[in-house]
Amino acid sequence: MKIATYNVNGVNGRLPVLLRWLDVAQPDIVCLQELKAPQDKFPEKAIRERGYESIWHGQSRWNGVAILSRVGTIHETRRGLPGDPDDVQSRYIEAAVNGVLIAGLYAPNGNPRPGPKFDFKLRWFDRLLAHLDGLVGMDAPVVIAGDFNIIPSDRDVYVPDRWRDDALFAPEVREAYSRLLGQGWIDALRHEHPGETIYTFWKYLRYAFERDAGLRIDHILLNPVAASRLVTAQVDKAPRSWPKTSDHTPVWIELGDDKRKRRKRSAK
DNA sequence: ATGTCGGTGTCGCACCGA
Numbered sequence: 001m002k003i004a005t006y007n008v009n010g011v012n013g014r015l016p017v018l019l020r021w022l023d024v025a026q027p028d029i030v031c032l033q034e035l036k037a038p039q040d041k042f043p044e045k046a047i048r049e050r051g052y053e054s055i056w057h058g059q060s061r062w063n064g065v066a067i068l069s070r071v072g073t074i075h076e077t078r079r080g081l082p083g084d085p086d087d088v089q090s091r092y093i094e095a096a097v098n099g100v101l102i103a104g105l106y107a108p109n110g111n112p113r114p115g116p117k118f119d120f121k122l123r124w125f126d127r128l129l130a131h132l133d134g135l136v137g138m139d140a141p142v143v144i145a146g147d148f149n150i151i152p153s154d155r156d157v158y159v160p161d162r163w164r165d166d167a168l169f170a171p172e173v174r175e176a177y178s179r180l181l182g183q184g185w186i187d188a189l190r191h192e193h194p195g196e197t198i199y200t201f202w203k204y205l206r207y208a209f210e211r212d213a214g215l216r217i218d219h220i221l222l223n224p225v226a227a228s229r230l231v232t233a234q235v236d237k238a239p240r241s242w243p244k245t246s247d248h249t250p251v252w253i254e255l256g257d258d259k260r261k262r263r264k265r266s267a268k
Numbered sequence: 269a270t271g272t273c274g275g276t277g278t279c280g281c282a283c284c285g286a
Binding site: 010061203 | 270271272273274275276284285286
């Protein structure tokens with residue numbers, strides 16, 4: 001089962017790119033971020049015609065997250081993080097799909113730092129950690145996928161020193177990511193490619209993609225049950241080179257069969 | 269500071285967020 005995350009940066013403006021990518025990449029489950037579309041403007045029909053059902057949490061102008069599936073019904077379990085009734089931003093959606101609990105997230109950018117936006121980002125991660133702490137130990141595979149807006153380490157940014165004060169690389173934010181991994185989550189991409197330079201985002205500015213001046217900020221985290229089924233984790237760089245494309249590119253994992261189930265089946 | 273996007277409304281340029 002192929003599970004992907006893709007910050008599309010405008011789901012309607014980017015619809016041709018999204019559909020092209022669905023056609024060639026053939027993911028089974030997709031988490032989308034930065035829809036930039038109100039709830040009633042999500043292109044559900046075009047996506048359904050490609051074979052995917054979807055749930056989404058839209059918002060006028062900014063944010064917005066969705067989950068797509070071509071492997072069975074999406075059973076929504078949550079939209080929005082608990083812990084702040086004043087938070088109306090569409091940044092978290094969660095569902096059970098085909099035996100896997102999937103969370104799609106779009107974390108706050110947090111710039112400029114310091115400032116209220118940065119404070120909101122830190123509080124948002126406190127709420128995320130509080131919620132995910134209750135999911136990591138589940139007896140089912142749990143996959144957290146999205147744009148975390150966190151550069152985890154020096155290896156994940158083309159010129160670390162230029163990003164020290166940025167809200168994506170600030171010590172407080174990297175510390176939140178460390179605490180998250182400390183709960184028991186596995187960073188799938190880094191786990192599969194420990195020494196590699198891996199980017200998932202390149203600014204539109206100054207030929208950043210052509211210079212490979214990128215960041216790794218889109219992550220897929222696995223609980224131990226999901227990690228035991230991990231076959232591979234990859235960045236799909238091709239869509240970033242397409243015309244009228246997002247500044248992010250998709251990240252995906254392949255989960256193999258549940259060995260416990262297979263054993264049960266073969267025992268029959 | 270720079271630069272380049274999508275989306276929105278004050279509507280076909282200026283803005284915001286990223």
